[in-house]
Amino acid sequence: MPNPVLFDAFGVPTTLIEVLGFVSGALCVWLVARQHIANWGIGIFNCLMFIVLFTQWGLYADAGLQLVFIALGAYGWWNWVRGGGPADRKGLPVSRTAGYEWIGLLGVGLMSIATITGLLTWYTDSNVAGWDALTTVLSLAATYGQARKRLESWWLWIAADLVYIPLYAYKGLYLTSLLYIGFLALCVLGLRNWQKDLRAPDLAGAAA
Structure with a gap:
């Protein structure tokens, strides 16, 4: 592999890039x-x-998805600041x-899954085209919701993580698969925290 191997995770060489992705992803x-x-x-x-x-492991849709995530990240950053407050x-x-x-x-998602699956099947060597497409679409929908602070974005992330965990294990990315188990737990925590914030105005009104 072109990146330095730091250690073996479950018998598979783990690179610096994967470790950085693990740490920054969990923190995020x-x-x-x-x-x-x-x-x-x-x-x-x-x-x-x-x-x-x-890209190195042949998950091309997930690699391309990161470019969209960067654009949505810039939008979410701006949208959260624009919302007012500290x-x-x-x-x-x-x-x-x-x-x-x-x-x-739902409409855009179904069309996108069909399109991405077809493109990956015809133009790449991916052997997980359908699953790669599904996680791509779920992740995009979840990121859109996150950028607008929609509570249900956490349910979409939970659904995506339940597919990501076995998918990455199948591809030999065991450390990343483990990371997504952590993501799943954090998504449950995030869902509970956002639910409390959503109920807070109603509770405050009732108390008043």
């Missing part, structure tokens, strides 16, 4: 769960690490995903 999700705006900068760095890693905390309030958003996400 933890910061999102706490609604800390620094998550966006850490997340962009994480995407750059995974572009290199996924720049390092919770300027944009947590909200629910509207019905029209679900319709749009």
Whole structure:
């Protein structure tokens, strides 16, 4: 491998790029769960690490997905700041995903899964085209929701992680698979934290 091998994880050489992706990814999700705006900068760095890693291991849709994540990260960063309030905390309030958003996400998602699967099947050597496409679309939908602080974005991330964990293990990326088990736990934590913030105005009104 072109990147320096630091150690073996479950008998598979683990590179510096994968370790950096592991650390920055875990930190990013933890910061999102706490609604800390620094998550966006850490997340962009994480995407750059995974572009290199996924390209090396033939996960081309996931590698291309990172470019979209970077663009969505810039949008989310701007949107959270624009929401008002302290720049390092919770300027944009947590909200629910509207019905029209679900319709749009479902329609675009199904078309995107079919398109990406076809492209990967015809033009790459991927042997996990359908699963790669599914995780790509789920992740994009979740990132869109995260950028707008939609509560349901955590459910989309949970669904994506449940596919990512065995997918990366199948490809031999055991450290990354382990990272996504951690992501899954952090997603549950984030969901609970955002649910509390969503209920806070109602509780405050009831108390008043």
